[in-house]
Amino acid sequence: MELKKRLDHLLERIEKARLAYSRHHIVRLVAVSKYASLEQVQGLYACGQRAFGENYIQEFGRKATSLQDLPLEWHMLGHLQHNKINKLLELKPALLHSLHSLELAQAIDTRAKEPINALLQVNVSAEAQKSGVALEHALETYAKISQTCPKIHLQGLMAMGPLGGDEAQIEKAFSTARDLFDKLPNAKTLSMGMSGDFELAIAYGANLVRVGSALFKD
Numbered sequence: 001m002e003l004k005k006r007l008d009h010l011l012e013r014i015e016k017a018r019l020a021y022s023r024h025h026i027v028r029l030v031a032v033s034k035y036a037s038l039e040q041v042q043g044l045y046a047c048g049q050r051a052f053g054e055n056y057i058q059e060f061g062r063k064a065t066s067l068q069d070l071p072l073e074w075h076m077l078g079h080l081q082h083n084k085i086n087k088l089l090e091l092k093p094a095l096l097h098s099l100h101s102l103e104l105a106q107a108i109d110t111r112a113k114e115p116i117n118a119l120l121q122v123n124v125s126a127e128a129q130k131s132g133v134a135l136e137h138a139l140e141t142y143a144k145i146s147q148t149c150p151k152i153h154l155q156g157l158m159a160m161g162p163l164g165g166d167e168a169q170i171e172k173a174f175s176t177a178r179d180l181f182d183k184l185p186n187a188k189t190l191s192m193g194m195s196g197d198f199e200l201a202i203a204y205g206a207n208l209v210r211v212g213s214a215l216f217k218d
Ligand SMILES: *Cc1c(COP(=O)(O)O)cnc(C)c1O
Pocket: 032, 034, 055, 077, 078, 194, 195, 196, 210, 211, 212, 213, 214
């Protein structure tokens, strides 16, 4: 299928899920370009897509630099190592989705010259291999980051459904993330939902979905 058709189809599915949830709910799409070539990113841009997400700093840098003449909005989604913080800050992402600990937040805060928007990544399905703050520490960590890291502008949460989970397990993870989100003061972004589960995520109040394979893979 050509790129424009895939995007149109995806937008229709997002719109349907959005209306089923609430007419007043707005859902942002971040096109996850980790499987995509520069040409494909340019192709989606030509269809009107502006927000793109990457997992690795090096690839993010390569794409953002090559496409710097386009008014794109870049999101950093992947696990961030402390030794990549300076590079991340140079790239000025629109939103860092993968802030996974107080230590990382403080390390970024110390180095940042300008404010950076971020989401606290919460490991809602308590998977050992997944990054993110443990659920039981999430509220406290969110509050601590807000209080001690003035350069980090926390906007809400990022969560993922369990890898290979069935629908009930995914629902449980999304519902847990939503409950937590509702307890946060002034949080506005709930980033959850990928190609396989974004409709379910929207049903639980996600207002930003991160979709890669449904756009870029056969
Ligand atoms: C790869 C990735 C996505 C997109 O996943 P797809 O299943 O390809 O849509 C979303 N979020 C994160 C954090 C990812 O690593």
